[in-house]
Structures are given as C-alpha cells and as structure tokens.
Amino acid sequence: xQVYLPIAEMAVSAESILLLGALVGFLSGVFGVGGGxxxxxxxxxxxxxxxxxxxxxxxxxxxxxxxxxLGHWKRGNVDVKLGTVMMGGSMVGSIIGVMVFRLLxxxxxxxxxxxxxxxxxxxxxxxxxxxxxxxxxxxxxxxEKERSRLYHHPLLLALPYKMRFPQSKIYVSVLxxxxxxxxxxxxxxxxxxxxxxxxxxxxxxxxxxxxxLVAGTSLFQILFTTMFATIMHAFASHxxxxxxxxxxIVSGVIGVQFGVRMTRKIKGVYARIFLSLLLLLVSxxxxxxxxxxxxxxxxxxxx
Amino acid sequence: MRLPVLMIGLxxxxxxxxPALAQVNNGALTIDLAEKSVNIxxxxxxxxxxxxGTKEQAGDIAIVIKGPERRMVVRRKDQLAGIWMNRETVxxxxxxxxxxxxxxxxxxxxxxxxxxxxxxxxxxxxxxEPVGREDPAAIERFREALVRNRQIDGYFPLEPRNIxxxxxxxxxxxxxxxxxxxxxxxxxxxxLLRNGEVQSINETQLRVxxxxxxxxxxxxxxxxxxxxxxxxxxxxxxxxxxxxxxLRRD
Numbered sequence: 001x002q003v004y005l006p007i008a009e010m011a012v013s014a015e016s017i018l019l020l021g022a023l024v025g026f027l028s029g030v031f032g033v034g035g036g037x038x039x040x041x042x043x044x045x046x047x048x049x050x051x052x053x054x055x056x057x058x059x060x061x062x063x064x065x066x067x068x069x070l071g072h073w074k075r076g077n078v079d080v081k082l083g084t085v086m087m088g089g090s091m092v093g094s095i096i097g098v099m100v101f102r103l104l105x106x107x108x109x110x111x112x113x114x115x116x117x118x119x120x121x122x123x124x125x126x127x128x129x130x131x132x133x134x135x136x137x138x139x140x141x142x143x144e145k146e147r148s149r150l151y152h153h154p155l156l157l158a159l160p161y162k163m164r165f166p167q168s169k170i171y172v173s174v175l176x177x178x179x180x181x182x183x184x185x186x187x188x189x190x191x192x193x194x195x196x197x198x199x200x201x202x203x204x205x206x207x208x209x210x211x212x213l214v215a216g217t218s219l220f221q222i223l224f225t226t227m228f229a230t231i232m233h234a235f236a237s238h239x240x241x242x243x244x245x246x247x248x249i250v251s252g253v254i255g256v257q258f259g260v261r262m263t264r265k266i267k268g269v270y271a272r273i274f275l276s277l278l279l280l281l282v283s284x285x286x287x288x289x290x291x292x293x294x295x296x297x298x299x300x301x302x303x
Numbered sequence: 304m305r306l307p308v309l310m311i312g313l314x315x316x317x318x319x320x321x322p323a324l325a326q327v328n329n330g331a332l333t334i335d336l337a338e339k340s341v342n343i344x345x346x347x348x349x350x351x352x353x354x355x356g357t358k359e360q361a362g363d364i365a366i367v368i369k370g371p372e373r374r375m376v377v378r379r380k381d382q383l384a385g386i387w388m389n390r391e392t393v394x395x396x397x398x399x400x401x402x403x404x405x406x407x408x409x410x411x412x413x414x415x416x417x418x419x420x421x422x423x424x425x426x427x428x429x430x431x432e433p434v435g436r437e438d439p440a441a442i443e444r445f446r447e448a449l450v451r452n453r454q455i456d457g458y459f460p461l462e463p464r465n466i467x468x469x470x471x472x473x474x475x476x477x478x479x480x481x482x483x484x485x486x487x488x489x490x491x492x493x494x495l496l497r498n499g500e501v502q503s504i505n506e507t508q509l510r511v512x513x514x515x516x517x518x519x520x521x522x523x524x525x526x527x528x529x530x531x532x533x534x535x536x537x538x539x540x541x542x543x544x545x546x547x548x549x550l551r552r553d
Contacts, residue, residue: 006517011482066543234532298448
C-alpha cells in the first residue's frame with residue numbers, strides 16, 4: 001500500500017516503512033540501541049530527502065528514548081545532575097550540527113558526508129565491539145575484565161570547572177560530560193542517530209560512572225536532545241514528517257515487544273556479535289556507495 | 304454510434320465549463336479538462352488527467368503541461384582518491400518542476416525548431432538559464448543530465464504522448480501524473496499549429512495540491528512551525544509512554 005507523506009511530499013510503500021520500524025524496534029528490544037543507524041540510511045535509500053529522514057528520525061527517537069527512560073527512572077538508574085550537564089553540551093552540539101548539515105547541503109556534499117560519517121563511526125564501533133565480544137565469548141568465564149581507566153588520565157584530571165556528581169560518585173570537570181553530550185548532539189542533528197552506542201562506552205570509559213546508571217542517564221540525555229532537535233528541525237526547516245514518524249513509532253513499539261522477549265533466549269555475547277556484524281554490514285554497504293561508480297554521475301537537486 | 308453521444312457529452316461539458324474558461328481564446332480552440340485539479344490525499348498513487356478539445360480550423364495540436372518554475376542544481380560526481388564525490392556544479396534558473404507534452408504528430412513535422420523553441424514545445428525546445436558557468440559545451444552536458452535525471456524520476460516525459468482524434472476536429476489526450484508529482488499551480492497550454500505557425504493558443508490552469516488531513520498537516524507544519532514541533536514531541540512522548548505501559552504489563 002502506498003501512503004503519501006505530507007511533509008516529504010512523496011508517496012512511499014507503507015509496508016517497507018512498517019517493516020523497517022518493526023525490525024529496528026526488534027533490535028532496540030534485543031540490544032537496547034535506538035536503531036537510528038539503520039533507519040536513517042534506509043530512509044535515504046528509499047528516496048526520502050536526507051533532511052526529512054534526519055528530522056523525522058529525531059521525533060522517532062523521542063518516543064523510543066522516553067519509553068526507555070521511564071523504566072530506568074522507576075528503578076532510580078538516572079543521574080539527573082550528570083544527564084543535565086551532558087544535555088547542556090548536546091544542545092550546543094545539535095545547534096552546531098544543524099548548521100553543519102545546512103552548510104554541507106549548500107555546498108552539495110551532504111551525500112558524501114553522511115556515508116563517510118556512518119562508515120567511520122559504525123565501522124569503528126562494529127570492529128571494536130566484534131573484537132570485544134569474540135574475546136569475551138572465547139574466555140567463557142565471568143572474570144572481571146581490567147578496564148582501561150581513561151578517566152584517570154592526567155589530561156582529564158587537569159581540566160577546570162570540576163563538579164561533584166554524588167549519584168555517580170564521580171568528581172570531574174563539567175567539560176568532560178559536556179563534551180560527550182556535545183558529540184551526542186552533533187550525531188543527532190547531522191546523522192539522525194541518538195548515538196547511544198557511542199555515548200554508553202564513552203560514559204563508562206571516559207567518565208568512569210557506574211555501569212548501572214549509564215543506560216538510564218544516556219537515554220535521559222538522548223530524550224532531551226532529540227526533543228530539542230525535533231523542535232529545531234520542525235521550526236527551522238519543516239522536515240519532521242508526522243505521518244512517517246507515526247508509522248515508524250507504531251511498528252517500532254510492536255518490534256520492541258518481540259525483541260524484549262528474544263533477549264531471554266539469546267546470550268548477551270552472541271547478541272553483541274550479531275549487533276557488531278550488523279554495524280559492519282551497514283558500513284560496508286555505505287562504503288560501497290562511495291567507491292562504486294554511480295549509475296549516473298550527474299544528479300539534480302531542486303532548490 | 305458512439306460519436307454523437309461523445310459529441311453531446313462534450314457539448315454539455317464545454318457549456319458547463321464556459322464561465323470558467325476565462326483565458327484568451329480566439330475561438331479556434333475549445334478545451335476542457337475532465338478534472339480541474341489534482342487532489343493529493345493520503346492514499347494518492349498518481350492521477351489520470353484527460354483533456355478534451357475541439358478545433359475549428361485544420362492543423363496540428365500540441366498540448367504542454369508545465370509546473371511552476373524552480374531553480375535546480377546539477378552536480379557531477381568524479382573520483383577523488385577512490386571516492387565518488389560531487390565536483391562540478393551548474394545551476395539552472397527557470398526549470399519547470401514538472402513538464403509533459405502531447406502531440407498530434409512528430410514535433411519536427413508540426414513546426415520548425417524556431418517555432419517550437421519560441422513556445423517551449425518539447426524538451427529540446429526548453430531553454431534553461433544557467434547560473435555560475437560560461438563554457439557552452441559544459442552547460443549543454445549539464446542541461447542534458449538535468450533532463451535525463453528529471454525523466455528518470457518521472458518529472459519529464461520520455462517521449463510525447465499521443466493525441467487521439469475522435470473526429471476531424473474533436474480530440475482527446477490522456478496524461479498520467481505520478482505519485483511524486485510536485486504540488487503547485489500548473490498551466491496547460493494547447494496550441495493549434497498550421498504551416499509551421501501557431502494559429503491559436505488556449506491556456507487553462509490546473510491546481511495540484513494536497514487536500515484533507517494531509518493538507519491541514521502541511522499547513523500546520525509550515526504556518527505554525529514551532530507549535531508543530533512541540534506537537535511532534537508531545538505525540539512522540541505519548542507514544543513512548545504508551546509503549547512503556549504496554550511493555551510493563553507482561
């Protein structure tokens with residue numbers, strides 16, 4: 001069935017969108033990731049303008065992170081103070097991200113920048129996660145792994161504006177969580193991804209906060225960043241398509257149900273191997289687009 | 304006999320349409336559109352458009368459908384360090400966002416190139432004003448690419464459509480507008496040509512627009528952008544909250 005998207009001003013196949021939403025929801029349920037890294041490239045691949053894909057994805061992430069954060073909130077796993085500091089950084093990041101997006105669009109390099117960013121980010125994360133999970137699977141044991149204590153690095157300790165975060169039991173310069181948030185904000189507004197898969201390791205290794213609080217706090221931060229990004233995209237460039245968002249959200253909710261049920265059956269390590277392979281697959285596909293000669297080397301854009 | 308029935312039908316149609324046909328018409332051409340607008344609804348998958356006409360003189364007919372003009376940018380990718388990226392750019396100022404054409408016979412037999420060019424009949428006859436480049440050979444390559452890109456996406460025709468003559472002076476043309484047809488005010492011009500000269504022109508308007516829920520949503524998004532953003536956030540949170548409650552139960 002074709003459905004006409006009022007803001008994108010084009011017709012898309014409803015089945016494809018629903019399938020995509022359900023698949024991404026399923027993955028969110030299994031892995032606890034937002035899945036924006038799959039949705040945004042796929043929407044662009046379906047012919048949606050990149051700006052609409054990114055803008056709409058932001059509103060979809062609001063729904064996903066809100067339902068996630070509610071659960072963590074109830075269990076008290078959200079460090080609001082730390083999350084708020086990160087949020088401050090992410091607001092700045094998303095404003096700059098929107099400007100960078102506009103600039104890239106203007107000089108005609110957005111369809112180069114998006115794949116390169118995806119390939120770089122997803123490729124790196126995929127390889128790191130694959131190596132880590134394979135080593136973990138081989139060890140077969142539960143021995144506590146020695147973590148790289150980046151948060152004890154003298155350079156990080158030397159930063160000014162130190163603040164105490166009692167819930168996470170850390171004493172750190174606000175520039176560190178602010179900087180991580182800034183990066184998250186950039187990702188939301190340029191790539192249309194929440195960036196949980198990047199924020200979570202950063203919060204563990206760079207901030208050194210307790211693992212228990214990481215997921216809830218990063219979701220808390222992502223929720224407010226994506227809320228802000230949604231309003232900004234809607235206000236500045238009219239690129240939030242509510243019909244598309246609705247389709248993605250509804251099918252995503254159904255997918256999450258199945259995903260959560262699956263987690264009881266899949267071992268965490270194998271799930272991580274699968275996720276890392278998926279990240280690598282998406283980045284290889286996007287890398288292919290960059291190096292394989294396009295069917296037509298000319299493209300036309302309506303201004 | 305079908306013809307008299309059709310003729311009566313046409314007569315009724317034209318009578319009904321007469322007050323609406325306020326365009327300049329020297330009487331040699333009478334045109335009627337089966338639909339005065341293309342309404343894009345949530346389930347829009349494209350629209351058929353039928354145009355009926357009569358001519359009171361001998362000659363050929365050319366029908367041109369043109370959407371509003373926009374500025375378009377054509378980019379050329381080249382390999383740099385193994386990566387295909389946009390390198391050269393040419394902008395064109397006055398490109399119709401949609402163009403379609405029906406002819407009673409081959410364009411070259413209807414009129415000489417100058418006449419076709421003057422009235423913009425046929426893709427080859429459309430002249431776009433380039434911005435930012437001077438080299439004519441390059442401009443021509445980019446212009447060809449523009450036409451090719453727009454053809455592949457369905458905004459320009461691959462070849463002219465036929466005009467069906469139901470009698471010597473009564474004709475019909477069928478157009479199809481795809482699901483991705485751009486919105487805007489379109490003009491439909493019908494030309495009567497004889498001996499390579501335009502004898503008569505009839506112009507009628509066609510409005511391509513979203514209607515119903517879609518149109519309201521579009522207007523909301525554009526006229527009250529901030530409120531729309533807030534609404535998008537609110538609805539997303541509502542959906543997320545509902546999803547959480549739903550998940551929590553089991």
